[in-house]
Amino acid sequence: MTSLSDQVRQLARRAKSASEILAGVPAPVKNRALRAMADELEKSEPAVLRENEKDLRAARARGIGGALLDRLALNPQRLAEMSRGLREVAKLPDPVGELIKAWRRPNGLEIRKVRVPIGVIGIVYEARPNVTADCAGLCLKAGNSVILRGGSEAIHSNRMIFRCLERAALRQNLPRGSVNMISQTDRRGVEILLSQVGLVDLVIPRGGEGLIRQVVEKAKVPVIKQYKGICHTFVDEGADLKMAERICFNAKVQRPGVCNAMETLLVHRKAAPEFLPRMARRYLEAGVELRGDRRTRRVLKGFPVKAARELDWATEYLDLILSVRVVDSLKEAIDHIRRYGSGHSEAIVTRSKTRADQFLKNVDSACVYLNASTRFTDGGQFGLGAEIGVSTDKLHARGPMGLQELTTYKYIVTGHGQVRK
């Protein structure tokens, strides 16, 4: 019997050698494989749902319910969405081979900067079985081989989905090892994957803060992270308060459980007396729990507003809870964001061009918004076609990551005998 370490290493080696071929596979072949994967998933609906039922039973037996159970659950619609996702990715333009830049040197050398795949990408994720198909599709389209490592709670679903993907890929003559899964639930598997320097080029963790911290802690290979999104909206003095109300309501309430939802509302003291009571009424109607600083609670006297504690400013609620603070100035708002923000998405609602520019320039987040909801930080909403995540890192990729962010580049230099003097 080979050890887990040997197995993962062998998988990584196979993935690496597949990636060398995949890098040169033309778009139509990749697209055909993506569509074949979608077909195969559809055909295998009963089998996938049966396996998913096993995961659900096991989860229920362990007392898991609510949101977590819902994330785990598949049904015909969700499966159809996975297939549709793969077909959408097939329709996107192939990023590989794109000429990023070309120039000529005085000595006649022609330099071309060309987009190429990264190589082998590891995806470490939790709960949602759809990640299996989504990430495999995106990595494949960008010419990378992928090593999937899902959570043990979805192991039966993931294995069956993976089997469909792999079968379709092989039938379309993609190299063996293009799509891989570590199907052992042993946690050491992740650690071993994270230490395959030279074989695994990048790992993207997808899941809660705990998972991401673990991955970063253990990783010897490069990681692109999506830490928490503590997103802020600042309502400036003189802002169009109707617009502010619409934006702030959307940013908090439309889908509170995601990283681009607002967690903290900052209001200029001159806007607070008129804006806060209007806004509070709407929030409370929608079931939002409010936690305010001293001044917020004074303005909202009579409303049920809890006292915000220091910890609140640094918390990603992912829920119908909002911390609210009244600030004296634009500068104070920016300083608050610098101190507590997570570099994800922040918005200002203002009528002043100068103050907007100051905010947009000085807030160092992946996405900064003027008069729009932070909820737009998303590959689809940005028009990237699909997204593999939202990076809160600053290197390589920042903000929504689409196909392009799953590639790197190389320089191709053509000469006619030039040597260096």
Place this chain on the structure above:
Amino acid sequence: MTSLSDQVRQLARRAKSASEILAGVPAPVKNRALRAMADELEKSEPAVLRENEKDLRAARARGIGGALLDRLALNPQRLAEMSRGLREVAKLPDPVGELIKAWRRPNGLEIRKVRVPIGVIGIVYEARPNVTADCAGLCLKAGNSVILRGGSEAIHSNRMIFRCLERAALRQNLPRGSVNMISQTDRRGVEILLSQVGLVDLVIPRGGEGLIRQVVEKAKVPVIKQYKGICHTFVDEGADLKMAERICFNAKVQRPGVCNAMETLLVHRKAAPEFLPRMARRYLEAGVELRGDRRTRRVLKGFPVKAARELDWATEYLDLILSVRVVDSLKEAIDHIRRYGSGHSEAIVTRSKTRADQFLKNVDSACVYLNASTRFTDGGQFGLGAEIGVSTDKLHARGPMGLQELTTYKYIVTGHGQVRK
């Protein structure tokens, strides 16, 4: 007395807060500061040389000589080069604020992808004191604050150069903390710097393989590496042998001690009988030691060619030594490079367009060359104006790194009240 850990942390905090201001400093101010730094270095020539003499004395006392001592030594010309370097950087276009891309979404949102500084960059380096000025200048121009940590062998020179740079920066009203140096020689200083997650955004090690491995091993913050350059040149069948001779000679001999020099020559078996004896003669005249595989030695019977061992293919000699191998095919050449190459720079000399394309496509290195010397892998030669290093990583930056690679981007999204549906 505060601990080293507190000191470094405080330095990093100061650098972070300076970086927030630096990000918005207009180009003319940065350029003026760069020129002031150059002036200050020139004015301080006697002081810098005096401090450098201390380092040289200490090195000699420790029995250091030859190349290492030469790297450490400053003289009026080298100091003038440092100043010229800073003035050149001042002339380069400012990468900050560059509009990378802009588009409009169907809902009217305007999305702009804009180049911004990374923040705080740490540079860990050895021996050459000129790195102090070169790196500080490049980081500053790209709007980043920098934390320099040079080797103990150059500590006196580095401290004095740093003092000049800092004095000039402050006199030009750059924020305090724009240019920083860890001037303690305690090795733990590097480790502490490498663990400043949230304060230090990137560390670039510059030095030998040992230093780079240490940095990668200890780093909790992102690192861009420049590992060894085991560069290959493949002379194809039917190649223009005069051209091949010129390129291969240049790639090995012109400056053997640098990362883009060739370490292994691969020759197609059909080209070997004519090419190898000609080439060997030139190499031997230039004092190059040859280490060949069995077939090379057979073709070069009568020439002094040592037997290449397995280890030779994986060695970066950085010296007048060359490993030589005869291969049966283009594929064998590519496979050899895949196995032993370091992803830096490889060249093919050929007359065949098809075979050139195959090589350029299938060799996964930062820079691939057709009919030119690998010695061109260099920021200056590429026309980037200046370089902070050559990345052998695939993420964020690959190949020669100029000002652009010292930046990241953010998305600025402008709306008029849009909310997500």
